[in-house]
Amino acid sequence: MTKLLRIKGTRLWASLMEMAQVGATPRGGVRRLALTDEDRRGRDLFAQWCREAGMTVSVDEVGNLFARREGTDPDAAPVLVGSHLDTQPEGGRFDGVYGVLAALELVRTLNDAGVATRKPVEIVSWTNEEGARFTPAMLGSAVFTGSTPLGEALGKCDADGVTLAQALEQSGYRGARAVTGRVLDAYFEAHIEQGPILEAHGTTIGVVSGGQAIRWLDVRVSGMAAHAGTTPMPYRKDALFASAQMAGELEQIVARYAPAALVTIGQINIANASRNTIAANVTFSVDLRHPEDAQLDALERELRTAFARIAAERGVSVEIDTDWNSPATPFDAGCVALVAQAAAQLGYSHESIISGAGHDAIHLARYCPTAMVFIPCVDGLSHNEAEEALPEDVTCGAEVLLNAVLARAGVAVAGQAAAA
């Protein structure tokens, strides 16, 4: 068994707080939208820290930023560790940046301890994870893993019509390195949970088992417009009340799949809305999530049956389109076990948890063996300037990350390096 290493919690915390000054907001949050001047300054600072830690920094065609610490085996593929430095418009001090700077602390600790790894260790900060400036979210890792073509990504526009390609040029982070085709040994990402479960359970470490399946549906309900004052209730084909009944029944359907199933209707629109006209055309979105694809399929079937029945009863029509379908993404059993093992050996309480949010790790999990480490955040709050994590949890999560990565990368024993 490899000797356990401990990080310097105060050093990691100081780096987090220094980085939080880049794009700091008056209410204690951070605003570093992807490839803005703030993001550039955050990247510059991180790259400088990496060089000071003896790492080689490179940037790929979509702005993903890498810092490499060589291993002793020249043929070994790297273990990649990281997350993202960009934030929401009113973001917090931990979302994303924690995983990047925990990886940096990992390398600093290896340097202090004079530990050489057999495989190289690389840190990554992915471009545009948040999706707040350019949609979709997790764009840099999507291109890296080949799920989004580079050309398509470069053409994405922000709200002002600036393309990703232009933003990369302006920020100085349009790199020369080919974005696709890299061979990785594994990917590890530490992140705040962004939900309330670990805190509620009093657990320090979330051993993330994978990402849940997500399905986005667009529902269009068509009735008939008519006068609000002259049309008796039984004569109406009211698309809004039909939609409301669908929403109510959907909540009941999802309750039968509790607690794993989640449903959100985040957008609803009445076309040509007028307060004295019966709603004829209503569209609304449905966001369905469940850790298992089969359960999500069953849930969607029930949804479609119920919506069709309600539409028939009310004399309206309903169309349901699938806008996005992201299957459940189990993480690599071996890498997940390394996270659990590190937590156990360090003596930190831990539990298995599913990733409710999207993460770059979800893309990576379809590309190479992947695992994540979650730590609690105060009140489960994230995407909020008040986002907070406790220093002891920040330290524990980074130590779990360090020892899991070390187990995967392998410690080179003295003399072996020369032999290799």
Ligand SMILES: [Zn+2]
């Ligand atoms: Zn994040």
